Amino acid sequence: ETGVTQSPTHLIKTRGQQVTLRCSSQSGHNTVSWYQQALGQGPQFIFQYYREEENGRGNFPPRFSGLQFPNYSSELNVNALELDDSALYLCASSLAGLRDASYEQYFGPGTRLTVT
Amino acid sequence: QKEVEQNSGPLSVPEGAIASLNCTYSDRGSQSFFWYRQYSGKSPELIMSIYSNGDKEDGRFTAQLNKASQYVSLLIRDSQPSDSATYLCAACPMDTGRRALTFGSGTRLQVQP
Numbered sequence: 001e002t003g004v005t006q007s008p009t010h011l012i013k014t015r016g017q018q019v020t021l022r023c024s025s026q027s028g029h030n031t032v033s034w035y036q037q038a039l040g041q042g043p044q045f046i047f048q049y050y051r052e053e054e055n056g057r058g059n060f061p062p063r064f065s066g067l068q069f070p071n072y073s074s075e076l077n078v079n080a081l082e083l084d085d086s087a088l089y090l091c092a093s094s095l096a097g098l099r100d101a102s103y104e105q106y107f108g109p110g111t112r113l114t115v116t
Numbered sequence: 117q118k119e120v121e122q123n124s125g126p127l128s129v130p131e132g133a134i135a136s137l138n139c140t141y142s143d144r145g146s147q148s149f150f151w152y153r154q155y156s157g158k159s160p161e162l163i164m165s166i167y168s169n170g171d172k173e174d175g176r177f178t179a180q181l182n183k184a185s186q187y188v189s190l191l192i193r194d195s196q197p198s199d200s201a202t203y204l205c206a207a208c209p210m211d212t213g214r215r216a217l218t219f220g221s222g223t224r225l226q227v228q229p
Contacts, residue, residue, distance in 0.1 A: 002161075031215070033215070033216065033217070035217075040221070041221055042120075042204050042206075042219030042220050042221045042222055043160065043204075043217070043219050044219075045216040045217060045218070048216060056216050058216065088159070090159055090160070092217075094215060096215065103165070103167075103208050103215045104150065104165050105150075105162070105217060106162060107152075107159045107160050107161070107162075108159060109158070109159050110159045
């Protein structure tokens with residue numbers, strides 16, 4: 001167990017709807033990254049939050065947005081859902097700072113999103 | 117396009133054998149490398165990280181890094197049926213503090229009892 005939690009576990013939405021996914025980072029970690037994993041593929045980086053600000057973004061459209069809260073938990077919001085958004089959404093927590101020596105990211109269990 | 121390439125497999129090895137998993141990457145700016153294990157229907161689990169050229173051993177696992185050849189490998193000694201999973205290789209650039217992992221598509225390992 002990594003100590004990273006995500007909710008909900010599964011979600012079914014209709015095309016055009018909006019969805020919010022949640023993540024609580026591991027105790028002591030201050031950075032949350034979100035990834036999308038399609039079936040049979042490796043995870044694709046969506047964006048990363050560090051100290052409540054977006055700290056880098058992958059090749060995803062603006063309808064993918066996020067937030068990080070003072071307790072370092074995070075949300076991923078997706079608007080105008082498309083069929084291709086069906087995937088496993090993973091959040092990963094890590095520790096960043098002046099003297100951290102690790103780039104290791106620890107994943108939560110994921111949220112399986114199905115768009116019909 | 118910064119890429120990480122892996123053979124999709126499946127790689128089939130008998131129980132007790134050494135499994136060798138390989139990965140190449142295209143971004144010379146990559147400085148940190150990770151191996152994750154992912155069981156079917158589960159999320160990736162970090163098993164090894166490596167930052168310097170050479171070998172790094174942790175129990176039955178050995179990660180090898182050759183930055184000149186842009187090549188990373190994972191050896192699993194005394195393979196067990198419980199090692200059957202998809203192994204994901206990930207690379208991370210050391211730039212501006214952003215630690216976005218670029219993943220390969222994974223190699224499926226099957227350990228035959």
